Amino acid sequence: MEIVVITILFIALLYALYHIKVTTQHIKEIIRLLKEYRTGNLSAMLFLKGKGIVGELALLINNVLDSNQRQIEKAEEKTQMLEATLRGMSDGVLMTDKNGNVILANQTLKKLLGIKTSPEGKKIPEVIRNNELLELFKEAMDTWEIISEEIEISINQKDIFVMVTAVPMYSATAVTGVVFTLQDITRLKRLEEMRKDFVANVSHEIKTPLTAIRASAETLIDTSLEDKEHALRFLNMIKTHSERLNALVEDLLTLSRIELGDMPIEKTAFNPEEAIDTVILTFKERAESKGLQIRKNIPAGTNTIIGDKNKVIQILINLVDNSIKFTETGTITIGITKNEKILILYVEDTGIGIPKDHLDRLGERFYRVDRARSRELGGTGLGLAIVKHLINLHGWQMKIESTVGKGTKVSIITS
Ligand SMILES: Nc1ncnc2c1ncn2[C@@H]1O[C@H](COP(=O)(O)OP(=O)(O)OP(=O)(O)O)[C@@H](O)[C@H]1O
Ligand SMILES: [Mg+2]
Structure with a gap:
């Protein structure tokens, strides 16, 4: 009987020892897994065969790890989406904490401000030296409100205009930082300035001949009708200024048609000499009356050019018109030079010339070297444009x- 009891006890002891060993192994396995998880292997899983409490624990741990991993994946997905959005944004983005330390800056911002090193961790003024931006940061922090302002920033001795929006980030109780978006509006500002200049120029150019026409008409009404010679002078004045008005409107219409893409180019092969002859004929009388010689210089064998003949004539007319206006003595040459395959058409004069510092700006609408002189000669500065x-x-x-x-x-240079 005793032997039986001892045997049962022994077997129970053996079973308990076996159980303890298996459980210890399982717990070790759990510890190993958790350590692995801590070092970053988020896909680690428990594969325990045990049933009972350890099995249940393993299942629970697997579930927790699994849902944890899914949450991490979701968070990563969100971060990637956010990063892609920031990267793809055409506006610069700068995020700061509540102390004004930069937490994040997107690629557009770095490009816009010419930042080469990483701005993260730096203070706002170290990244963008601009007081107004700092003021915006303080205001957004104090008021908790979204604020927008147009500011001018100087970068590498160049000024750019940006529309800045400061958006405060806040928890339930405090502002935690500010997100700035910076939109480059330099081009828009310049266009706006050009538009204003254009309107001012056109108004001015229209006003001058209109005033002259009105004054002449008034003089005619008041005094000169009986005096035929005087009347003729004022009528001629009216004619000249109306012609000028007409030319101005024509030029403006031409420019606007070109800019609207409403002036198609119809290229054909034509003989440039024909175009040159047409232009010479147009100006012969005017040149001669000023004592100027007008000639052509075309190398033998030049028989074709591919372009829009009427527009080439228009180009040459505008150039020769300038040459006659700005030349007192000498010659105006319309010529061609051939440089290998490139054909160059040119208009050359022996006139007053243009100072070097004006050359780059010629071709801008209303740009004239000597405003008063050009206007006196009836020019508005649209020909070269x-x-x-x-x-x-x-x-x-x-x-x-x-x-x-x-x-x-x-x-x-036609090529
Ligand atoms: N051949 C030239 N010699 C000297 N100055 C010139 C010559 N061509 C152009 N310029 C200068 O360039 C300016 C711009 O020329 P552009 O043809 O655009 O205007 P414009 O002749 O004054 O007026 P518009 O052509 O509208 O009647 C002129 O006002 C003049 O100052
Ligand atoms: Mg001109």
Whole structure:
């Protein structure tokens, strides 16, 4: 009997020892897994065969780890989406904490501000040296409100205009930081300035001949009708100024049609000499009356050019018109040079010339070297703008060379 009891006890002891060993192994396995998980292996799983409490524990741990992993994946997905959005944004984004330390800046911002090193961890003024931006940060922190303002920032000695929006980030009780978005509006500002300049210029150009027409008409009404000679003078004045008004409107319409893309180029092969002859015929009388010689210089064998003949004539007319206006003595040459495969059409004069520092700006609407002198000669500064546009429409290039007191040469490089 005793032997039986001892045997049962022994078996029970053996079973208990076996159980303890298995449980210890399982717990060790759980510890190993949790350690692995802590070091970053988020896909680690428990594969325990045991049933009972340890099995239940393993199942529970697996479930917790699994849902944890899914949450982490979701968070990562969100971060990636956020990063992609920030990367793809055309606006610069700068995020700071409540102390004004930069937490994040997107690629657009770095490009906009020419930042080479990482701005994270730096204070706002170290990244963007601008007081107004700092003020915006303080205001957003104090008021908890979204604020927008247009500011001018100087970067590498260049000024840019940006529309800044400061959005405070807050928890239930405090502002935790500010997100700035910076939209580059430099081009818009320049366009706006150009528009204002344009309106001012057009108004001015229209006003001058209109005033002259009105004054002449008033004088005619008041005094000169009986005096035929006087009357003729004022009528001629009216005629000249109406012609000028007409020319201005025509030029403006041409420019606007070109800019609206409403002026198609119809390229054909034609003989450039024909175009040159038409232009010479147009100006012969005017040149002669000023004592100027007008001639052509075409190398033998030049028989074709591919372009829009009427527009080439228009280009040459505007150039020769300038040459006659700005030349007192000498010659105006319309010519062609051939440089390997490139054909260059040019108009050269022996006139007053253009100072070097003006050359880059020629071709801007209403740009004149000597405003008063050009206006006196009946010019509004639209001729070269039209020439430049027509040359660009062909895909050609314009080159202006000039020496003050010696003359000017405008070349059309057709290639
Ligand atoms: N051949 C030239 N010689 C000297 N100056 C020139 C010559 N061509 C152009 N310029 C200068 O460039 C300016 C711009 O020329 P542009 O043809 O655009 O205007 P404009 O002749 O004054 O007026 P518009 O052509 O509208 O009647 C002129 O006002 C003049 O100052
Ligand atoms: Mg002109």
